[in-house]
Amino acid sequence: MENEVSKIFGIRAVIEAINSGKTIGKVFLQKDLNSPLFSELNTLIKSHNIASSFVPIEKLNRLSKNSNHQGVVAQTSAIDFVDLEDLITETLEKTSTPLFLLLDKVSDVRNFGAIIRTAECTGVDGIIIQKQGNAPVSADAIKTSAGAAFKVPVCKVDHIKDAVFQLQAEAIQIVAATEKTEQLIYDIDLTLPTAIIMGSEDRGINPSILKIVEHKAKLPLLGEIASLNVSVACGAILYEATRQRIKL
Incomplete structure (x- = not known):
């Protein structure tokens, strides 16, 4: 690669x-x-x-x-990034129930690549990342994604918060994956137009972003370790969205 x-x-x-x-x-x-x-x-x-x-x-x-x-x-960059407004407009022309993924400074390249791969497998319409602080779309990321980086539109924005406001303006609910809540991801209706936010490996989602989202949700942790790897957590959440959408 x-x-x-x-x-x-x-x-x-x-x-x-x-x-x-x-x-x-x-x-x-x-x-x-x-x-x-x-x-x-x-x-x-x-x-x-x-x-x-x-x-x-x-x-x-x-x-x-x-x-x-x-x-x-x-x-x-190995890929051409898309404009956020174009991504939203074109996606809404194709489907009334889009699924977007926002990454708030996921910095590990292999985590990033694994997330892209899972996003492609679960039908995510677009991935939105921040220009500063996110892992690059490098050869390692592309290799880990198994080429999915060429199939899922990726958008770079100055600030994730701005993307949140733009998505909310189009009636797309924002779901933040965070342990700072009692609500489980299974209790949220993910069949609605949805954008899921995953946070960085060390700090999670920025508190200023958590203040403006509609939903905060977590996965149940039954062991002694306090958190999951971000790519694993993202996979579990995206497949819950898939489960709800195909009505398994």
């Missing part, structure tokens, strides 16, 4: 890629590098809300296989 995600090296090359509208997954920048052109690139990254991180030169050497990277390596 190495060729699923390509890389761009060099400051000018990355600037041109961003300006041309190329979908950039993440930009790695050399620590302590400073020049007018580097500052121009950094400003461009911020204005386009592209995920980035400052790393040692050794990592850039590994990413570029010691090519002349000039302190910058950008990963281009």
